[in-house]
Amino acid sequence: MELLETMLRSISAFTLMMLIARILGKSTIAQMTYHDFVAVITLGAITANLAFNNTISIRILLTSLLTFTGIAYLLMFFSMKNRKLRSWFSGKPTVLIQEGKIMESNMRKLKITLDTLNQELRGKNIFNIQEVQYAVLELNGSISVLPKPESQPVTRKDLHLKNQSEPAFPIELIMDGDIIDANLQQNDITREWLHSQIKKKGLSIENVNYAVISSNGNLYFDEYKDQIEHPVDKE
Template sequence: MELWETMLRSISAFTLMMLIARILGKSTIAQMTYHDFVAAITLGAITANLAYNNTISIKILLTSLLAFTGISYLLMFFSMKNRKLRDWLSGKPTVLIQEGKILESNMRKLKITLDTLNQELRSKNIFNIQDVHYAVLEMNGAISVLPKWESKPVTRKDLHLDDRSEHIFPIELIMDGSIIEANLKDNDITTEWLHSQIKKKGLSIENINYAVISSNGSIYFDEYKDRIKHPVDKE
């Protein structure tokens, strides 16, 4: 009976956390601030106890879980209305590099080393710190970078290239060998048209793992059989 009770409690805990994540929204998951970090740890601890701690009443755990969820939601709601509260809960962006100069005092305050800063810059494809005009540590821990004017990548606008061809959002047609009927319906694409495109490529639908209409309008097909003589296999 204890095993079945633990199983039921675990399923209930997982379901509740999924519902709470839905309530709090995608932004909380994608951009974790101080408030989100504390809420996630607290809710995770309560949910873990709900899953396996048989010594605490389920009613008490559910009450605690609902209370913390309510607190998190209300704080998120009021912080959207009040900037001072939002700054206190989520923090403020901090400048790390200003006009090409590293602000050591801000680095020390945030306990960020030069190694960490260089690592974050490399993740932005900047390997020379002297190419940075501004670097800002955002509230979610990510670093935003403004390169110096001479180090900025060249754009089509800089080259005076006027390409106004329409770009669309990619439309996935087949995934894991199955046709995504909802995407076909939403974009007025018929299965007959899809089969005709597969036939043009000399393929059969049974051999296709993934198919997508890319942003430039071309269709990409990925077969189960890769036809690569020496595939790279790295753990």
């Protein structure tokens, strides 16, 4: 009977974790930000006790499991609604290399060594650190790299360009419909200029979900209404 109970509890624990994973969504699995990491560790510990710890009643374990699931879901929900909360819960991307210079202070704060940085760069097929223009540690722990112009692979579009300007770091102007004033101030961009660019595109500020000046200097806008007749939504 004890073995049978353990089997049933293990099956129940596995089923519950599958349901919780579906509720929390793919982003939790893929990104693993600070609060995602805490939620996964805690839920895993509770589920493990549910599977084999016969000294604790199933009712108490289920209550604890559902409570932590609710907390994780609410944190994810409020993070999506509020950029400041998302920044506090999940953290911010950190620049490790800027304009070809290693940011030692940022690396010390994150306790990242040069060996680790070089290892991550090799994972991006970059074996010479001097080829890197920007390197950013993302929220999920991965490192995004922008190579210097002379180290970037040639594309079909490049073959038709005579003069290539040096790439700059992308500047996010609007996120989740909110203007990022800090980025405007750091780059001497006024709200009036931003509004004028939005107007040139035939848009209104209320319809813009995301706006960014890309590394090649182009201004990109994403509307809330995508105007796609048959959007692709693959599970």
